[in-house]
Amino acid sequence: MTDPDLLASLAAAVQARPDDLTLRLHLAELLLAVDRQDDALAHLSAALAQDPADERTRALMRRALSGPETASDDPDAEPVWDGSSTAAAGSDSAGRDEVDWGAYESELRAVAPRFGTAGGHDDAADRAFDVEPSAVRLADVGGMVEVKQRLELAFLAPLRNPKLRRLYSKSLRGGLLLYGPPGCGKTFLAKALAGELGAGFLSVSAADVLDRWLGSSERNVHEVFRSARRHAPCVVFLDEVDALAVRRSKAGGAMRATVNQLLAELDGLESDNDGVFVLAATNAPWDVDTALRRPGRLDRMALVLPPDEPAREAILGYHLRGRPIADIDLGRLVAATDGFSGADLAHLCQSAAEYAMHDSLERGVARMIGPADFDRALREVRPSTGPWLEAARNTVLFANSGGEYDELAGYLKRRRLL
Ligand SMILES: Nc1ncnc2c1ncn2[C@@H]1O[C@H](COP(=O)(O)OP(=O)(O)OP(=O)(O)O)[C@@H](O)[C@H]1O
Ligand SMILES: [Mg+2]
Incomplete structure (x- = not known):
């Protein structure tokens, strides 16, 4: 039996040195040993955010997710989207996932004050965005074991697990940014994730949203999220997000307003309770406005490499x-x-x-x-991924001080391109 004082001291040490992965994992393991799954999961989520590829973290995460408590709390993990949590205000029969829709609505009104969110209003200019069902599953994606495992752990597993959802609704709020060379399966993977979640798929590209009428682009962005909420559970897929969310330093006034609206919509999503999940894809993550990658927004990245x-x-x-x-x-x-x-x-x-x-x-x-x-x-027919890998190499060499492209650097090294 682990001494509670020891656990408290270790927790304090982790707090003092949040980047010390080994220390954090040690604590998580001890917490698991005394059946404190919830606390262990908090540390494992943090560790995973720090280094999603770390095998020790992944193993502990698997253990935590299959732990006795979570298992009993999750008798019917399928379908992934637990519709009961969207039930009208209050809680479901098990008392889980209390949703205060009144507060939620007013919060949304606050983030998107220009357009309002109340149901009744239906302006003739409103655009409806098509939500399609997704029949593709991860099993349809050939190979790519590593990225699939990663998506399972960093994205699907937490969403599948109601207990984890409830506990970490805040930290699970963010979306996932898929990046990699063109034509390598980002869109396909995003559809597969929607399929796994049993969610509809609403794909939006910059062309769908950008409008030559000043101000309309923001309205379109707002409409995208409104359509998604109406069709929840729904995956909003922001394709070529670099074109939609150009670095604001490079963008003109109208474009900047569009990016700001996108940020407001992302911040307005309350955990997964409204059943809207955001995925985005880009060939040029380095061109995406950095504000979009902050915690709670598109804060997780997954590299989609040329097919193995x-x-x-x-x-x-x-x-x-x-x-x-x-x-x-x-x-x-x-x-x-x-x-x-x-x-x-x-x-x-x-x-x-x-x-x-x-x-x-x-x-x-x-x-x-x-x-x-x-x-x-x-x-x-020559492989077209060469120029992309060259651009990627430059980014890794000159713009990877934050370590966000470490996974890419590893790949380039394995291929002797770095
Ligand atoms: N692992 C895979 N298994 C089966 N089919 C795949 C796989 N990866 C890609 N494909 C197929 O390759 C095609 C190209 O993939 P996709 O359109 O998803 O690429 P992308 O990364 O989104 O490209 P772009 O950057 O040009 O948007 C798709 O039609 C998809 O069917
Ligand atoms: Mg695509």
Whole structure:
């Protein structure tokens, strides 16, 4: 049995040295040993925010989440979104997740005073944004084990666990920023996360929101979140968020107002109680306004790298399905396409099909798509991730003082690009 005094001293030490991961993990482990899951989870959440890739933290987090208390409190973890917590003011039968909707509404009115949030008002100029159901699940995303594990731990597990949600509603408020080279599955992963949460998917790009009429862009941003709340549970996916949230130092007045509105909307989301989850994606995280990355906003980042072998196999398999192919060695294709993005792989399959088709037309005899077509396509289609990795390298070299791109640095080192 661990001495409570020892735990108190350790807690004080952690408070004095919040960045000492080893110390914090030691404390978390001792807390788990005396069944103080809640306290352990608080420390593990902090540790995870500090270094999401740390294996010791992940292992302890898994242990904490499967602990006896949390297990009994979470008899029906599916569906992930616990609809009961949205029930009208008050608490559900188990007394969980008390939601004071009155206070909540007034808080929202305070953050978005210009447009109001009360239900009755429906201006003719209001735009409705489409919310689609998402049928994609993480299991549909080929390979990419590491990023999937990471998303599970940093995003899905806390949301799945009602106890954790209640305890850390504040710290779970923020959204997740997926970043990486173009065409490597960020949008696909975001859809899969919506699928896992059983939530609708509302995808917004800068073009959907930016408006040539001064002031309309802010209104559009506001409408996006209003639509999402109306369709909760819902994932708001801010695609190409660097174009939507340009660093304000670089932005003109109108753009700045749009960024400010986005910040207000993010701050106005009260934990997950309104069932709106924010995901964003960008190829250029370094161009995103830093205010957007502060705690409670898009405060977690996940790197989505070019597809690894199993992912390439899944993507190639998908694009070859239904095409007339013969004698294709999928393993060889997978090995020959290191560094290719998902979009490059689609392009490769398309090119091989075109060669076979041209050939068939020339000879007047239809033939299957064969290995020679792929060899030819492989000579023409080059991986497109190179320029991105080069830009990323510069950022890691010159703008990683805060350590936010450590994961990227690790990848570049493994590939001997750094
Ligand atoms: N791991 C994977 N498993 C299966 N399909 C994948 C995988 N990764 C990507 N794809 C496929 O590759 C295509 C490109 O992915 P996606 O559009 O999600 O990339 P992106 O990172 O959002 O690109 P962009 O930066 O251009 O928006 C998608 O059609 C998706 O079906
Ligand atoms: Mg995309």
